[in-house]
Amino acid sequence: xxxxxxxxxxxxxxxxxxxxxxxxxxxxxxxxxxxxxxxxxxxxxxxxxxxxxxxxxxxxx
Numbered sequence: 001x002x003x004x005x006x007x008x009x010x011x012x013x014x015x016x017x018x019x020x021x022x023x024x025x026x027x028x029x030x031x032x033x034x035x036x037x038x039x040x041x042x043x044x045x046x047x048x049x050x051x052x053x054x055x056x057x058x059x060x061x
Contacts (some may be wrong), residue, residue, distance in 0.1 A: 006014070
């Protein structure tokens, strides 16, 4: 029995497909990280505003 060796073109196409799939996965990861960082920024700003605002009925000496 002889095994058929993939041609150079087939090998290149398989490698390109793998690279394409890797890029898709990395794009997804980057987008999720971007959303996470943006949410953290919003949360931090909201927390900062909540702690810096003094109630209007309090007297500060």
